Amino acid sequence: MSNVYITKSSTYLPNEPIVNDDMESYLGLVNNTPSKARALILRNNQIKTRYYALDKNGQPTHTNAQITANAINGLFDENFKKEDMELLSCGTTSADQxxxxxxxxxxGELGMNKSVEINTSMGLCNSGMNALNYGFLSVKAGVxxxxxxxxxxxxxxxxxxxxFDHEAENLKLLEERPIVAFKREFLRWMLSDGAGAFLLENKPRENQTSLRIEWIDFYSYAHEIEACMYSGCEKQEDGSLKSWADYPSDEWLKQSIFALKQDTKILDQYILVKGAQSLRTSFDKHELDPESVDHVLAHISSGYFKDGLKQEFANVGLDFPWEKWFYNLSEVGNIGAGSIFIAVEQLMNSGKLKKGEKILLCVPESGRFAYSCALLTVC
Known part of the structure; x- marks a missing residue:
């Protein structure tokens, strides 16, 4: 088995940062009415700026594939050229098709002149970590x-x-208030665009910071809990999901079937406690001393969860002091599968890391409550 190192990292954030007051200039007004929920949601999530692959007319400026390719292009240099790549592993929630x-x-976007093995991980926030794990295991096994x-x-x-306009129009016809359901509008003010990329190699780079991947663990609680975050379906009274394919096509727009939705009722109940439970399992499994961890990078969807997450970790004997935590949510927003990559890239290239330091990564996914965590060592 080979050691595996993150030898280079790169981030791509499209266009200029967008402040809270300008969000509806890009996303538009549902039913031509300013959102009443926006201010409350933004106050709780504590996001100040984010990035959109849109212009002010709401027209796309980049595809997801282009954003991803731009992040990857930042990895290439005199030590690692495009044609040297042996495996491309991509994770996302929001593929273009x-x-x-x-x-x-x-x-296809990279314009390479050779074939390469590819892997796609789809899902929610953990799809990025799944993509990382595929690359990690491939290099570790010597494949x-x-x-x-x-x-x-x-x-x-x-x-x-x-x-969302069709949903609002449908509500008007039903003589109801034309306000999109909170489970759909909630996420309009939470999410951002961007990509982060890692180069994994079986040797560290001399005279540069590399991060050795010690382990990556995954946990799912779908056997215990119903879905919380979903799209392309609608949640039923019994907690099951009804697929878009089982709805008449004229209902797809009326009910915003393809919109990303979140059941906030069960989000608070499980997201933190299950995250702490899974992390405790990994610390026990690897016989890891919490005192040995120097940096904690935990992906959170909202600043609302920041204090609660620290407390839940402390409740299971993982009380990391605030000076060890690294967050960039308020500046870049919630980029889902890309968030942990972008946080690692910022820390890796900050000049603050010292050889031998340990970096803990924690990624929750509220889809049906799945979690991942990883340990890196600075080399």
Whole structure:
């Protein structure tokens, strides 16, 4: 088995940062009415700026595949050229199409002159970590000498007003208040676009910071809990999901079937406690001393969860002091599968890391409550 190192990282955030007051200029007004929920949601999530692959007319400026390819292009240099890549592993929630696979489209965007193995991980926030794990295991087993792993999102085009106007119009016809359900509007003010990419190799780079991947663990609680975050379906009274394919096509727009939704009732109940439970399991499994961890990078969807997460970790004997935590949510927003990649890239290139330090990664996914965590060592 080979050691596996993140030898280079790169981030791509499309266009300029967008402040809270300008969000509806890009996303538009549902039913031509300013959102009443926006201010409350933004106050709780504590996001100040985010990035959209949109112009001010709500028109797309990049596809997800282009955002991803731009992040990957930042990995290439005199030590690692595009044609040296042996494996491309991509994770996203928001692919541009159902088929072909996201990694296939990214490979096409890169303009390479050779074939390469590709892997696509689809899902929610953990899809980026799943993509990383595929590359990690491939290099560790000696099947590949290197792998490029990426987490990316382009949520903005899912959140433009035209995607919700039909639902509002349908409510008018039913003589109800034309206000889109909170479970759908909630996420309009939470999500951002961007991508982060890692180069994995079986040797560290001399005279540069590399991060050795010690382990990556995954946990799912779908056997215990119903779905919380979903799209392309609608949640039923019994907690089951009814697929878009089982709805008449004229209902797809009326009910915003393809919109990303979140059941906030069960989000608070489980998201933190299950995260702490899974992390405690990993610390016990690897006999890891919490005192040995120097940096904690925990992906959170909202600043609302920041204090609660620290407390839940402390409740299971993982009381990391605040000076060890690294967050960039308020500046870049919630980029789903790309968030942990972008946080690692910022820390890795900050000049603050010292050899031998341990970096803990924690990624929750509220889809049906799945979690991942990883340990890196600075080399």
């Amino acid at each position: 159902i088929q072909p696979s996201h990694a296939s489209m990214v490979h 590949k000498n290197n792998a490029v792993c990426v987490g990316s999102e382009r949520f903005s085009s899912w959140m433009t007003a035209d995607k």
